[in-house]
Amino acid sequence: MKATYVASLKEGMKVDSAFALRSKELRATRSREAYLSLEIADRTGRIAAVMFQPNRAAEAVPSGSIARVRGTVTTYRGILRVSVESLTPAAEYAASDMLPSGPRDAQELVAELRALVRSVRNPELSRLLRGVFGDKAFFARFKECPAAQTNHHAYIGGLLEHTVSVATMCGALAALYPEIDRDLLVSGALLHDIGKVDELAYGTSIEYTDEGRLLGHVVLGERRLWKAITALGDDLPGALATSLSHLMISHHGELEWGAPKRPSMLEALVLHHADNMDAQAAGFVAAANVAARIDEPWTDATNLFRRPLYAPRSERDSRNEDVAEAEIELRRGA
Numbered sequence: 305m306k307a308t309y310v311a312s313l314k315e316g317m318k319v320d321s322a323f324a325l326r327s328k329e330l331r332a333t334r335s336r337e338a339y340l341s342l343e344i345a346d347r348t349g350r351i352a353a354v355m356f357q358p359n360r361a362a363e364a365v366p367s368g369s370i371a372r373v374r375g376t377v378t379t380y381r382g383i384l385r386v387s388v389e390s391l392t393p394a395a396e397y398a399a400s401d402m403l404p405s406g407p408r409d410a411q412e413l414v415a416e417l418r419a420l421v422r423s424v425r426n427p428e429l430s431r432l433l434r435g436v437f438g439d440k441a442f443f444a445r446f447k448e449c450p451a452a453q454t455n456h457h458a459y460i461g462g463l464l465e466h467t468v469s470v471a472t473m474c475g476a477l478a479a480l481y482p483e484i485d486r487d488l489l490v491s492g493a494l495l496h497d498i499g500k501v502d503e504l505a506y507g508t509s510i511e512y513t514d515e516g517r518l519l520g521h522v523v524l525g526e527r528r529l530w531k532a533i534t535a536l537g538d539d540l541p542g543a544l545a546t547s548l549s550h551l552m553i554s555h556h557g558e559l560e561w562g563a564p565k566r567p568s569m570l571e572a573l574v575l576h577h578a579d580n581m582d583a584q585a586a587g588f589v590a591a592a593n594v595a596a597r598i599d600e601p602w603t604d605a606t607n608l609f610r611r612p613l614y615a616p617r618s619e620r621d622s623r624n625e626d627v628a629e630a631e632i633e634l635r636r637g638a
Contacts, residue, residue, distance in 0.1 A: 311348035322397040324509040347404035355388035362391035370394040406461035426487040455608040456586040489571040492551030499525025
């Protein structure tokens, strides 16, 4: 276990620990002095870093590797960053310190996903879902894959958690609007992000694959969908397959957000908003949790929303902490 994590960093602290080097760019100041613009991360979060007058050893540390960072936490324009004095390859580190895992139990989420698959009564869609999620090699990656590189569900198991949340939300919304084809909507929700298994690579950091950078998960997901549809032969009617494909390629909502087509069906519209709501709510919670760790009621502006967010700790949180501290004191006295 590391001695220092990103979430615990405060202005003035000395840093000497291993971090995932998320990005590295050699730049120059106005006076043409070289510096490295960096982003470092661990399982608790990420933070900007800068190294002025870098040596060749620092320049040689590759982005995507684990580096030993020594320096001091400073503030620039109101935002914390690490002023780096030394950057070298890390000799020792624990992979579990670099990538976070989700807050929910993985087996519980798998059970919920399977229940959602069973809830689809349409026989053709049911066979399609069982074919996709019954592929053991695919599902092994699906249940571990993050849902994004940053901002929301960016942790091991994030894709499974996000998928279950969106599909559950869609099932609830279908009950409110009788015009919705619930089976089509829930199927689309369960399948909408399957391309992320091919888009993202994760080990000590979350990175994009070459396919992910060139094509993106929307295209990669539809490719997986049609491979599964082809495997069914003539079991899935053409109109139903096209409708499901539309839900897949329009779930980002707008062309500028990466959707090849905008939603043109009620089910596609609902899926887009459920997907967006879960992503934004999770992004807000992630930013608020970072602020809570340092007892701050406001986050900084380095988040999904690009603005400070108000996230005071509730009285219930404080009471829970008081109870925990009291229990610790009792144990000490026992």
